[in-house]
Amino acid sequence: MDEESKGWGVAICGLNCAKCDMFEASHGNKKLIDDIVEWFKTERNESVKPERIRCEGCRGPLDVHWSSDCKIMLCAKEKGHQYCFQCEDFPCQILTDFSSDGIPHHKQTVENLKVMKRIGLDAWIAQQEANGKRVFCP
Numbered sequence: 001m002d003e004e005s006k007g008w009g010v011a012i013c014g015l016n017c018a019k020c021d022m023f024e025a026s027h028g029n030k031k032l033i034d035d036i037v038e039w040f041k042t043e044r045n046e047s048v049k050p051e052r053i054r055c056e057g058c059r060g061p062l063d064v065h066w067s068s069d070c071k072i073m074l075c076a077k078e079k080g081h082q083y084c085f086q087c088e089d090f091p092c093q094i095l096t097d098f099s100s101d102g103i104p105h106h107k108q109t110v111e112n113l114k115v116m117k118r119i120g121l122d123a124w125i126a127q128q129e130a131n132g133k134r135v136f137c138p
Helices: 021-025 030-044 069-077 092-097 109-119 120-129
Strands: none
Touching: 021 030, 030 069, 030 120, 092 109
């Protein structure tokens, strides 16, 4: 069974898109849309229109992507990789910077990708499920 049919959407960087607020909001979760709009208003003093909150993950079209300028995604696509761990430069400075940017769920990306590389993606997902995890994205 592939990752998508199991409710997983492992991004290039190792995050689980299927559990991301932006992804869930853009797939019909009206409350999350409202929460995200409010978060931008109170935390960043920015006005974000609800229709802007759209994302199909890093494997979807860039015109329906929250971070269409993501350095990690653009680098992997340019090199023809599905995941960062497939790159000979893994872990690179771009990924290392991302994992140390202070956002809690970004912190685990490199370590999780190392395990994915060592045991394989399906085995890693099975391991996460056995531990009762749905990955680390809030």
